[in-house]
Amino acid sequence: MxxxxxxxxxxYNYQGGGTLGNAIGDVVDHLxxxxxxxxxxxxxxxxxxxxxxxxxxxxxxxxxxEAAVLRQATFIESLxxxxxxxxxxxxxxxxxxxxxxxMVSNLGNKNKVYLANSLGIxxxxxxxxxxxxxxxxxxxxxxxxxMMFDEDDQARFERISRRILSKMEQSISExxx
Numbered sequence: 001m002x003x004x005x006x007x008x009x010x011x012y013n014y015q016g017g018g019t020l021g022n023a024i025g026d027v028v029d030h031l032x033x034x035x036x037x038x039x040x041x042x043x044x045x046x047x048x049x050x051x052x053x054x055x056x057x058x059x060x061x062x063x064x065x066e067a068a069v070l071r072q073a074t075f076i077e078s079l080x081x082x083x084x085x086x087x088x089x090x091x092x093x094x095x096x097x098x099x100x101x102x103m104v105s106n107l108g109n110k111n112k113v114y115l116a117n118s119l120g121i122x123x124x125x126x127x128x129x130x131x132x133x134x135x136x137x138x139x140x141x142x143x144x145x146x147m148m149f150d151e152d153d154q155a156r157f158e159r160i161s162r163r164i165l166s167k168m169e170q171s172i173s174e175x176x177x
Contacts, residue, residue, distance in 0.1 A: 045079070046171075046172055049079075049168055049171055049172050050172050052071075052075050052168065053165065053168050053169055053172060055071065056068055056071065056072060056161070056164075056165045056168065057165065059071065059161070060158070060161055060162060060165060063158075065154060065157035065158045065160075065161050066141045066149070066157055068157075068161035068165075069134065069137050069138055069141055069157050069160055069161050069164075070138055070141055070142065072134060072138075072161060072164045072165070072168075073109060073134050073135055073137075073138030074138075076131060076134065076164070077109045077112055077135070080112045080113065080115075080116045080121065080131075081104055081105060081107075081112060083116060083121045084104050084112065084115055084116055084119060084121065085101055085104055087119045087120075087121060088100075088104070088119075109135040109138065109139070110132060110135045110136065110139075113128065113131045113132050113135055114132075116131075127167065130163055130164060130167060133160060134160055134164055137156070137157060137160050141157070
């Protein structure tokens with residue numbers, strides 16, 4: 001087989017005739033509809049949440065509530081960032097630039113919760129409150145890691161981690177229905 005040295009831009013904009021790469025590009029363009037891509041993203045999101053829930057359960061069962069809160073906050077923050085970018089791109093009608101995505105990435109974790117809520121990404125006030133509480137606790141743990149937390153703190157971290165775990169399990173059931 002000969003090496004195909006055609007311009008990749010020409011391959012991408014291919015309208016018929018030409019190389020095997022062009023023909024494959026046409027097939028992919030027709031198969032990867034927005035609806036299919038959305039389904040793939042939903043499946044991958046559900047799989048990621050499911051795997052994360054198992055890790056969360058282990059931490060909570062072993063009474064590592066601070067670690068569970070840190071892990072949950074990081075995971076939720078990543079999901080919020082992903083969904084914020086998707087929502088803003090949908091509103092904009094085009095893909096965001098790297099600098100625009102970096103701006104979203106640079107928002108603090110609580111600010112991402114506020115922005116997600118403003119954009120209608122969060123379901124309701126309960127979810128908003130759960131995530132703002134989670135992010136506040138995450139900051140408390142992360143910035144005072146050398147401190148020993150008392151029994152009241154431990155009980156609060158347990159309640160928060162179990163509440164978020166329950167929300168994540170609920171999300172899995174919504175994705176798999």
